[in-house]
Amino acid sequence: MSDVLRDKQFWDMTDSFIQLANTHLNEVKPSRVSACALFAASRFNAFVITAASESKEQLIAEKRLRSLISSTNTKKCCARTWMSIWRATTSTAVNWQEMDRALSF
Incomplete structure (x- = not known):
């Protein structure tokens, strides 16, 4: 079994993002929530890459x-x-x- 499957913190964080996304379903279509989640992930990944750069x-x-x-x-x-x-x-x-x-x- 991989470390990711045994990593409770990983799955708890994943569930918290899904729960947050689900709160928006009363206001907008699921496709819109999905698009926002993907865009947010890409923006956060850009931040991670930038923060890891030395200069x-x-x-x-x-x-x-x-x-x-x-x-x-x-x-x-x-x-x-x-x-x-x-x-x-x-x-x-x-x-x-x-x-x-x-x-x-």
Whole structure:
């Protein structure tokens, strides 16, 4: 059994957040409560990341690196998707191994 499953404090905190969310259900739709809970979690996680950074410069550098990695992964995904579509719809002879090498950013 994992430590999380045995961690009473973890589950008590989780239940307290759910109880708070449930108090809003009398006023708004569950989808709105869910959206607010997700937004609050993301804001809190941003705070946790910021608080863990040694300096503003380190935070900015890490943010730029994450953005670059995300952008590169998105480009790879899009390029491979279009390549797959092209493979399926064209009869043109193409060196696919060379194309794969070219897409290895």
